[in-house]
Amino acid sequence: MRKIVIWGAGGHAREINWLCEEMGVQVAGFLDERPEMKGQIVNGVPVLGTLPDIEALKDEVELICAGVGDPALKKRFAYHTMQSGFRIAAPLIHPRIRLSPRNTIGEGSMVCEGAILTDNIKIGQHVIINRSVNVSHDAVIGDYVTIAPGVNLAGNVTIDEGAYIGIGASVREKCHIGCWSIIGGGAFVRDDVPEFAMAAGVPAVVKKRLDIP
Numbered sequence: 672m673r674k675i676v677i678w679g680a681g682g683h684a685r686e687i688n689w690l691c692e693e694m695g696v697q698v699a700g701f702l703d704e705r706p707e708m709k710g711q712i713v714n715g716v717p718v719l720g721t722l723p724d725i726e727a728l729k730d731e732v733e734l735i736c737a738g739v740g741d742p743a744l745k746k747r748f749a750y751h752t753m754q755s756g757f758r759i760a761a762p763l764i765h766p767r768i769r770l771s772p773r774n775t776i777g778e779g780s781m782v783c784e785g786a787i788l789t790d791n792i793k794i795g796q797h798v799i800i801n802r803s804v805n806v807s808h809d810a811v812i813g814d815y816v817t818i819a820p821g822v823n824l825a826g827n828v829t830i831d832e833g834a835y836i837g838i839g840a841s842v843r844e845k846c847h848i849g850c851w852s853i854i855g856g857g858a859f860v861r862d863d864v865p866e867f868a869m870a871a872g873v874p875a876v877v878k879k880r881l882d883i884p
């Protein structure tokens with residue numbers, strides 16, 4: 672039986688724990704950098720500490736770094752996890768989704784309940800596709816991207832590394848969203864969004880530039 676350790680012990684990590692319950696995957700524990708969290712029990716699952724605390728489990732467990740929604744935090748967790756020689760988990764895919772066999776999904780990524788991913792879609796590593804997300808044909812989604820619940824992506828959309836697509840946003844066909852950009856909840860992305868930008872509204876416009884994480 673697969674045994675998973677989840678980075679993070681907050682709301683999203685608890686949702687992944689539930690996803691694992693639905694998939695029949697065992698969760699050995701959560702990791703959390705806050706010292707006060709170590710030893711706590713969250714939804715019946717122990718908070719184990721950080722990577723040095725689970726050294727003895729190295730050959731038994733697979734790590735999920737996408738237990739937090741923040742793409743930069745996911746990237747930092749993934750870096751340390753791989754540097755320490757732990758295995759990244761194969762994708763976690765909820766049993767109640769629709770997914771073409773011609774799609775590819777990278778290690779450490781997850782697809783939550785109700786998502787529909789049509790044809791020829793490429794999803795990178797440590798990507799979160801949250802509940803009821805619609806991804807249309809030929810989308811290319813980079814590593815560490817987070818897509819919040821209820822997002823709709825039309826065909827041929829490209830989202831580069833580390834971008835965050837806020838809850839309920841929609842993206843027009845062929846649009847390109849640059850790396851580490853943020854799309855506000857409820858936006859309609861009509862035009863390309865540059866890298867390191869926050870865009871929001873209907874239609875979405877760039878509201879501010881963001882620092883490189």
Ligand SMILES: CC(=O)SCCNC(=O)CCNC(=O)[C@H](O)C(C)(C)COP(=O)(O)OP(=O)(O)OC[C@H]1O[C@@H](n2cnc3c(N)ncnc32)[C@H](O)[C@@H]1OP(=O)(O)O
Pocket residue numbers: 740819820836837838853854855856857858869871872878879
């Ligand atoms: C299970 C879960 O909980 S998953 C999590 C789901 N949550 C989300 O998806 C959160 C989405 N987050 C947002 O939409 C946020 O507003 C963000 C991240 C886009 C922006 O947050 P901040 O950086 O704090 O933005 P800030 O408050 O500085 O706003 C900057 C400008 O953008 C506007 N703005 C911010 N968000 C939006 C939005 N969603 N739609 C329209 N305008 C927006 C503000 O009104 C402000 O406009 P102004 O400069 O004309 O006054």
